[in-house]
Amino acid sequence: MKIILCLKQVPLKDSQLKITADGIWVDEKNLNFEINESDHYALEAGLRLKEKHGGEVIVISMGPAARLKQAISQALAKGADRALVINHEQPILDPLLSANLLAAAIKPENPDLVLTGLQSDDLGFGQTGVVLAELLGMPHATLVMEIQSLDGRLKIKRELESGWFQYIELPSPAVLTVQSGYAPIRYATIKGIMEAKKKPLKEMNVADLGVPMRQSVKMSKMYVPVKSKQTQILQGDAKSVAKQLAEKLKNEAKVI
Amino acid sequence: MASGILTIVEQNDGKVSRIGWEALAAAQEIGAVLNQPISALVLGKNAQAAGKAVAEAKIQQVWFAENSELLNYTPDGFSAATKQIIEKAQPQYVFAGHSYQARDYMPKLATALGRVFMSDCIGYRFEDGGVVFIRQMFQGKINADFSFTDQKSGPNFVSFQAGAVSSDKLAKGGSAAVADAGVNLSGASIRTKVLEIFEGVKGKVDLTKAEVIVSVGRGIKEKDKLPIVEELAKALGAEIAASRPVCDDGWLPMDRQIGSSGQTVAPKLYVAVGISGAIQHIVGMKGSRVVVAINKDERAPIFDLADYGVVGDLFEVVPALTAAIQEVKG
Ligand SMILES: Cc1cc2nc3c(=O)[nH]c(=O)nc-3n(C[C@H](O)[C@H](O)[C@H](O)COP(=O)(O)OP(=O)(O)OC[C@H]3O[C@@H](n4cnc5c(N)ncnc54)[C@H](O)[C@@H]3O)c2cc1C
Numbered sequence: 001m002k003i004i005l006c007l008k009q010v011p012l013k014d015s016q017l018k019i020t021a022d023g024i025w026v027d028e029k030n031l032n033f034e035i036n037e038s039d040h041y042a043l044e045a046g047l048r049l050k051e052k053h054g055g056e057v058i059v060i061s062m063g064p065a066a067r068l069k070q071a072i073s074q075a076l077a078k079g080a081d082r083a084l085v086i087n088h089e090q091p092i093l094d095p096l097l098s099a100n101l102l103a104a105a106i107k108p109e110n111p112d113l114v115l116t117g118l119q120s121d122d123l124g125f126g127q128t129g130v131v132l133a134e135l136l137g138m139p140h141a142t143l144v145m146e147i148q149s150l151d152g153r154l155k156i157k158r159e160l161e162s163g164w165f166q167y168i169e170l171p172s173p174a175v176l177t178v179q180s181g182y183a184p185i186r187y188a189t190i191k192g193i194m195e196a197k198k199k200p201l202k203e204m205n206v207a208d209l210g211v212p213m214r215q216s217v218k219m220s221k222m223y224v225p226v227k228s229k230q231t232q233i234l235q236g237d238a239k240s241v242a243k244q245l246a247e248k249l250k251n252e253a254k255v256i
Numbered sequence: 257m258a259s260g261i262l263t264i265v266e267q268n269d270g271k272v273s274r275i276g277w278e279a280l281a282a283a284q285e286i287g288a289v290l291n292q293p294i295s296a297l298v299l300g301k302n303a304q305a306a307g308k309a310v311a312e313a314k315i316q317q318v319w320f321a322e323n324s325e326l327l328n329y330t331p332d333g334f335s336a337a338t339k340q341i342i343e344k345a346q347p348q349y350v351f352a353g354h355s356y357q358a359r360d361y362m363p364k365l366a367t368a369l370g371r372v373f374m375s376d377c378i379g380y381r382f383e384d385g386g387v388v389f390i391r392q393m394f395q396g397k398i399n400a401d402f403s404f405t406d407q408k409s410g411p412n413f414v415s416f417q418a419g420a421v422s423s424d425k426l427a428k429g430g431s432a433a434v435a436d437a438g439v440n441l442s443g444a445s446i447r448t449k450v451l452e453i454f455e456g457v458k459g460k461v462d463l464t465k466a467e468v469i470v471s472v473g474r475g476i477k478e479k480d481k482l483p484i485v486e487e488l489a490k491a492l493g494a495e496i497a498a499s500r501p502v503c504d505d506g507w508l509p510m511d512r513q514i515g516s517s518g519q520t521v522a523p524k525l526y527v528a529v530g531i532s533g534a535i536q537h538i539v540g541m542k543g544s545r546v547v548v549a550i551n552k553d554e555r556a557p558i559f560d561l562a563d564y565g566v567v568g569d570l571f572e573v574v575p576a577l578t579a580a581i582q583e584v585k586g
Contacts, residue, residue, distance in 0.1 A: 014553070017394055026398070093402075095363070096372040121395055125375050127363035130331075134367040139447035140331065142360045159517055160453070161356050163460065163510070167451040168330075181504030215405050216372035222393065222400045225560065233554075233565045241566050242576035245548065246584045248564060253546045255468070255525040256492060256585065 001055035001149065003046045004106050005080060006116040006128065008036040009063055009071045013121070023221045025091060035071045038117030040185050042178035045147055046115050047079045047186070053149055055112070060105060062086040062098065065203055076196035077188035083201045084109075086209070093123065093219045097211075099131035104209040107136065113154075114175040118143060129177035140175040141168060145182060258410030260293045261286065262347040264338065264362075265310050266355050270302030272309050275353025275416075277423040280313050282380070282416050283351050284427055289382055292348065295319065297341055297437065299334055301327045307434045314430035319437035326441070328450040331361040336444040338365055341437050348410035354417050356516075366413040373413040374402060378420045378535075389414060395534045396557035418516070418539045460511035461495070468494035468525045471514055471541070472502055475530015475551065475570055479507040484574050485529055491581040497521070499531045515540035530570045533558025550574065 011017065011031045018027040035043075046057045057080040061068050065087040072083045086105055092098045106114060114136070116129035133140035145165065146157035149172070158166050159179050188196075206213065232248070234241045249256045263283040265276035280296060287294045295317040298306045307320035319341060325333045334357075342350060342365075352358040354376045366373035378399070379390040388401045404412045463469060470489040476482060489496045496512060503513040514521055516536040526544035531537060533549070533556055541547070542561060549562035550573050559565045566573050 011394070016555075017397055019398065026394075094372065095375075096367065099367075123393060124391070124395070125373075126359050127373055127375055130360065130363035131367045131373075134364045140364070141448070143356060155451075159356070161516055162520070163456045163513075163518060164453065165456055166453045169449040169451060170447050181500065184505075217374060217402050218405050220388070220401045220403065222398050224555070225392075225396075225399045225557070227560050229561050229563070231549075231559055231562045231565045233559075233567060238568060238572035238576040239580075241568065241573060242580040243583075245564055245566065245577060246580035249525065249546070249548070249581075250584045253525070253563065255546045256581065 001049055001053045001113060002109065002111045003049060003055060003057045004109060004111040004114045005043055005046045005057055005059050005075070006102060006114065007039045007043065007059050007061045007071055007075055008117065008120050009033040009061065009068055010036045010120060010122040019222050019224070023223065024219060025222070033067060033070070035074060036117050036120050038119060038178060038180045041180050041182035042115040042117045043075055043078065043080070044185050045144070045178050045182050048183065049113070049147060049149060050079070056081040058082055058084060058109065058111070060084040060086070060102065062088055062092070062101060064089050072201065073196050074188060076199045077192040078186055079192065082199055085201060085203045086206060087203055088206050094215050094217050095123070095125040095127050096131060096216050097214065099128050099135060100211045101206060101209055102128070103132055103135040104211050105204065106132070112173050114138070114173070116175065116177050118177045118179045129175050133175035136175065138173050138175050139170045140177070141170060142177045143179045144176045145179055147176060258346045258348040260295060260345065260347045261349040261351060262342065262345055262411070263294060263296045264350065264352040264358070265296045265298050265306070266353055266357060267298050267300065267303060267306035270305035272306050273353070273355070274423060275355050275418050277426055278418070278421045279351045279353045279416055280310070280315065281423055281426040282421040284314065285421070285425065286349070286380065286387060290387070295345065295347070297321070297338065299326055299337055300329060304434070311432040311434050312428050312430055313432070314427040315432050318432045318434045320434065321437045321439040323439055323441050325444065325446055329357060330446050330448040330450065331364055332444060332446040332448060333441060335361045335365040335368060336441055337437070337439045339368055340439050342369065342411055346410070348408075348412065350411045350413045352415045354415035358415050362413055362415060369411065371411060371413060372404070373415070374404065375415050376417050377414055378417050392535060395532060397555060417535055419542065457509070457511040463495055463497055463512070463514070463519045463521050466495040466521065466523050468492050469497050469521060469523045469544075470494045470527045470529065471497040471499065471531060472508075472529045473499040473531030474501040476502065479505070481571070482507060484571065488527070488529075488574050488578045488581070491578045491585070492525070492527070494525075494527070499537050528558050528562070529574060531558055532556045533560070
């Protein structure tokens with residue numbers, strides 16, 4: 001099974017984000033990056049399928065190549081076989097354009113399966129995988145919690161709302177977007193880390209892909225949301241805050 | 257030229273879902289400003305019945321499609337049906353609620369028509385005769401203004417997050433015509449086969465009736481630390497609940513999860529401990545009467561809907577709070 005695994009790097013969850021002076025992105029200078037949460041699970045899904053059915057897992061990532069090295073090495077160290085990097089310095093804020101670029105790089109590989117995370121924690125469009133599927137002419141499933149490969153067909157467990165699930169079947173090749181919590185994520189071993197250094201990495205530029213850099217959406221401004229509710233922020237050390245809160249809950253809000 | 261707003265109104269076996277009404281309310285408001293007519297589309301089993309309910313909203317036209325290929329939702333079926341209607345109606349905008357279903361097929365549909373899908377908007381503004389859509393970024397820490405670069409030609413696909421537009425705003429008392437959309441899916445290739453639909457946990461704990469809930473998030477860091485939150489819950493006589501990562505990691509059972517993929521609760525007191533307040537969590541608890549948030553990050557979105565906030569380390573604040581609660585409760 002030839003599996004393409006789309007991996008995105010996003011700022012660390014705990015980052016203190018600062019909007020740049022022109023208001024159109026966050027200041028990346030002092031930020032550290034990590035693999036997008038649901039992509040971790042997609043990678044885990046891919047590695048498990050490879051262990052069961054053989055084949056290879058090819059990681060593809062788009063962004064500043066130098067910065068992506070860390071995420072790519074991590075994926076290779078866990079067991080991915082090789083990597084494709086689409087080098088692009090500026091963040092791409094258009095989900096259709098991102099998917100078009102990824103599709104152009106993926107197509108020549110003729111994969112049996114493409115896996116992506118469900119949604120990125122930075123832009124949150126939640127659609128790259130589905131758009132990719134349409135561009136590649138493949139069926140897709142989103143919110144995937146379980147994948148079984150059975151003779152060219154895939155049996156998938158999908159999450160629905162409010163704690164409901166469904167089983168579906170679809171033919172491969174297909175694109176699946178994996179939901180977080182798919183299966184416990186593995187750590188890289190020392191051996192894996194050593195081997196990762198020797199694994200092939202192909203770097204390409206956006207210009208090599210022959211995709212017109214046409215923006216369908218424009219982001220004009222980023223800003224910190226205005227609070228909609230009057231929140232009483234309690235001040236003091238832990239003990240004093242706790243005392244104030246307990247009293248307010250009893251006497252002011254009357255909920256205890 | 258494209259004109260009008262087509263709203264895909266989600267329904268389940270004849271019953272219109274709340275997010276469907278909300279999308280219609282957004283369409284009414286935007287339609288009024290842009291001076292555009294509004295039509296609605298309902299798809300799937302018993303869509304006609306749902307269509308009749310939708311027709312009570314003040315809009316111009318309701319279409320339904322109830323073909324046998326649409327009885328079970330599939331992305332191929334819903335996308336092919338909607339595409340036929342869009343090609344006929346040529347709307348400038350296509351709206352929907354950002355449900356799990358919409359996120360599963362709207363991106364495909366938009367792509368099939370060579371268009372982009374502006375997903376998961378939390379609001380909109382009008383600017384220079386056009387619409388600016390507001391989206392959350394970085395899990396709700398930042399908002400951003402987005403617009404279509406080519407909004408005149410359409411169709412421009414937009415979905416709205418649950419609660420982004422209040423369904424109370426919906427203007428009712430209409431009597432739109434309800435018509436079969438005349439979709440023909442005989443040539444459509446529907447590649448997905450639906451096998452079965454089931455509830456994740458049988459006999460799950462019902463948190464919907466809990467009066468007090470103490471909910472714990474990833475800020476707790478490890479399973480071994482859970483007892484400090486459990487003690488607070490005990491002092492408050494509360495049920496314990498969690499955000500998704502805590503359940504994903506198996507620290508608490510899945511049926512304790514609050515949010516879009518978990519339970520929706522409305523207790524009189526909801527204490528969020530080490531929870532950032534991502535939208536998928538918030539939709540499950542925003543009906544709580546009083547919300548307390550304990551988080552070390554003063555910019556965590558959970559503070560936006562908290563009545564009382566404590567910016568601090570939960571490992572210090574929670575045990576102190578447990579003691580203080582025991583004291584005031586006597
Ligand atoms: C389709 C979909 C469905 C989803 N369904 C759900 C759902 O049903 N329910 C749900 O909850 N999520 C759901 N999610 C996930 C959701 O987007 C968030 O990832 C999740 O809610 C984050 O959980 P959290 O707040 O516990 O973790 P984080 O976002 O990691 O937040 C942890 C918080 O803890 C704080 N913290 C850390 N250490 C401390 C400390 N020592 N003291 C105090 N505070 C501290 C941090 O400042 C941070 O704000 C869904 C996502 C998708 C895409």
